[in-house]
Amino acid sequence: MRIVTYNVNSIHARLPNLLRWLDETRPDVVCLQELKTPQDKFPIDALREAGFGAIWHGQKSWNGVAILARGCEPVETQRGLPGDPEDLQSRYIEAEIGGVLIACLYLPNGNPAPGPKFDFKLSWFERFIAHAQSLIDRATPVVLAGDYNVIPTGKDVYKPERWVDDALFREETRTAFERLMAQGWTDALRKLHPNETIYTFWDYFRNAYGRDAGLRIDHLLLNAPALMRLERAAVDRHVRGWEKASDHAPTWIELSDT
């Protein structure tokens, strides 16, 4: 079972690339972030035509998350991150597909830091850590997939010294990520490729992709039953080089069949 996370930076602007990539790679589950579309404008017909069922949580202009499942319908288990009734941003959706619980998240960027946006990032992170705690001990596989907007270590950025004051790499952000990991999650890409340089995002500015000036900020975290089935993990980085590409590339794992 191949499970992918892909920040599309507008589902409408990216639809031709998305359909091409779905056809080329035939993933089983796809977690999408930054749909940038209202709920009723999600292109469900085109995705059904391509062979995917879907659930999504849209929002006008910004944010928005979706889960696609090839040949079946995701069974929704959660919509919106619990813990703050005043948080109306569409950044979390969760579903059960083929016996695997899949969380799709879009953690706030948090810049500029310090400031109210950074405070929101950290409070969202705390709510996510609390929710993740309720999932980690399941006897069945759980995958937390998404755009975390977290550079976990200096190995995950082309020039760490330039990012120390950025919301993606600040001490508070990395500490929160470490506390999440300490619950017992495994970073799938890093587990299978401990010493490789792996990026999932390249800025649109300054020819960042051409210079390979990237960041690793899209992650798939696994509980123990999911880790037992982990076989492969990689980034479809060539998709970042296509015309009209998102600034993120699809990032994926493969779990063995039961």
Place this chain on the structure above:
DNA sequence: ATGACTGGTGTGACCAGA
């Protein structure tokens, strides 16, 4: 330190992204 690039919105000296 700034701006460069892209998308949404809607025609803003706009905002947000990372």
